[in-house]
Amino acid sequence: MTARDFDGQTAIVIGAGAIATGIGIGRAISIALARGGAHVVAADASLASAEETVALIREEGGQAEARLVDVLDDDSLTGLIAGVDRDRGRIDILQCNVGLGKSGPSDQTSAADWRRISDANLTSLHVAAQAALPAMRRQGRGVITVTSSIASIRHVGYPHLAYGATKAGANQFARALAVELAPEGIRVNAIVAGLIDTPRIGVTLARSYGSQTEDQMRAARARQCPMGRMGSAWDIAEAAVFLASDRAGYITGTEIVVDGGLSASVRQVVDG
Numbered sequence: 441m442t443a444r445d446f447d448g449q450t451a452i453v454i455g456a457g458a459i460a461t462g463i464g465i466g467r468a469i470s471i472a473l474a475r476g477g478a479h480v481v482a483a484d485a486s487l488a489s490a491e492e493t494v495a496l497i498r499e500e501g502g503q504a505e506a507r508l509v510d511v512l513d514d515d516s517l518t519g520l521i522a523g524v525d526r527d528r529g530r531i532d533i534l535q536c537n538v539g540l541g542k543s544g545p546s547d548q549t550s551a552a553d554w555r556r557i558s559d560a561n562l563t564s565l566h567v568a569a570q571a572a573l574p575a576m577r578r579q580g581r582g583v584i585t586v587t588s589s590i591a592s593i594r595h596v597g598y599p600h601l602a603y604g605a606t607k608a609g610a611n612q613f614a615r616a617l618a619v620e621l622a623p624e625g626i627r628v629n630a631i632v633a634g635l636i637d638t639p640r641i642g643v644t645l646a647r648s649y650g651s652q653t654e655d656q657m658r659a660a661r662a663r664q665c666p667m668g669r670m671g672s673a674w675d676i677a678e679a680a681v682f683l684a685s686d687r688a689g690y691i692t693g694t695e696i697v698v699d700g701g702l703s704a705s706v707r708q709v710v711d712g
Contacts, residue, residue, distance in 0.1 A: 445685040446478035450528045452521065454509060454568060455537035455587075456482035457489025460639035465587060466537040467493045468673035469680045474502030476681060478533065481524050483509040511538050512556065513562035521571035531575040533684045536565050537587040541603025554602050561606035565613050573626070581625040583684045586614050587676065590628040590699050596635070597664060611695055618693030627692035631679050634699025635661045637670040666701035 451473045458464035458488050463471075466484070474480045474497040482497075482504055486488040490506035497504040507523070510516040524532055540560040542549050547555075569584055576582025577671050591600050592607035611630050618628035637658065652660065682688050697703055 444477040445681070446473060446476040446532070447688075449532035450481065450524065450530050451533035451535065451684070452481045452483060452524055452572070453477040453535045453683060454483050454511065454517075454520075454564075455539070456480075456493050456506075457486050458492070458639050459489075462513045464638045464640060465633065465636065466535075467496070468677035469535055469537065469587075471500070471502070471675070472677040472681045473535075473684065474504055475500065475534065476685070478503075479528065480504040481509045481520075481528075482505055483520055483569045485510055498650040498663070506530060511568075512559050514567050515708035517564060517567045518571040521550060522566060525572075525575045530579060531572050531678055532568045532579070532582060533636045534568060534572045534582070534584045535587070535680060535684070536568055536585070538564055539587065539589065539603070539607070541591075541600055543598055543600045545599055546601045548603050556609045558606050558609075561603070561609075562609045562613065565610060569617060569628075573621075576626050577624055582627075584614075584617070584626070584628045585680055585683050586610050586628075586630040587680075588614075588695065590632055590633045590697075590702055593697075594703055601607035614695070615693045622692055627683075627688070629683050629688075629692060630695045631676055631683070632675050632695045632697040632699065632703075633671070634677065634697070634702045635665055635670045636673060636676060638673050664702065665699075666705045669700070671698060671700055 453470045455466040456470045458467050470480050470482045470493050482490045482493040487508040494504040494506045509520045540557045542553050588610045589607045591604035592611050614628045614630040679696050
């Protein structure tokens with residue numbers, strides 16, 4: 441990362457906390473943007489978790505503030521973004537990092553489950569983007585980046601239908617909105633994250649790997665990857681920082697896949 445790419449800029453990271461102790465993708469992105477000089481608004485459904493992210497940024501001398509947001513509540517989401525515009529006078533970067541899912545056979549996902557996952561993973565993108573666009577249009581520039589998933593483009597070894605389908609929709613959201621906004625100097629892209637070792641996987645995916653312990657599950661996920669390891673949240677953060685910077689000024693309407701080669705491979709199971 442080039443030093444101080446984002447001096448004077450305001451970045452909103454939605455989903456900036458972590459579901460458990462450690463560095464999740466949203467937290468890593470927030471820290472990385474702050475290291476580049478951005479004033480980061482770390483927003484999360486858990487204000488305490490957002491505040492932990494802010495504390496880590498401030499320990500390094502960065503600028504950040506924590507805000508509470510519920511992406512399933514349109515008023516909460518639009519209120520967050522309008523408040524940042526009012527208080528900061530600009531919005532340069534909007535990073536949408538929310539991802540809800542329900543693993544397991546599809547017949548165990550109710551219609552209500554599906555609607556909740558779709559509202560979090562898709563509807564919130566539209567609501568957040570439309571709330572941020574007035575500021576970006578006023579400035580004549582801006583960057584919107586969506587955190588997507590390898591599940592949007594391939595099966596990942598366990599059933600995760602609603603998550604994968606809505607993340608595929610997120611990819612197309614980024615493409616279509618990017619084309620619409622390109623004449624206005626506003627770029628939109630998606631990051632397709634592979635199997636990433638974050639605090640979330642021990643909480644949300646353990647049962648998808650049967651009776652394995654968490655350590656066994658992590659080892660199994662690592663074996664799925666051609667590079668022999670899962671990625672880290674910092675791998676995704678590096679991509680997010682690049683896409684938000686002027687170095688990516690001619691990149692819009694596409695996905696950057698950060699997956700250690702997983703989407704290019706078929707992992708053969710050898711008996712014995």
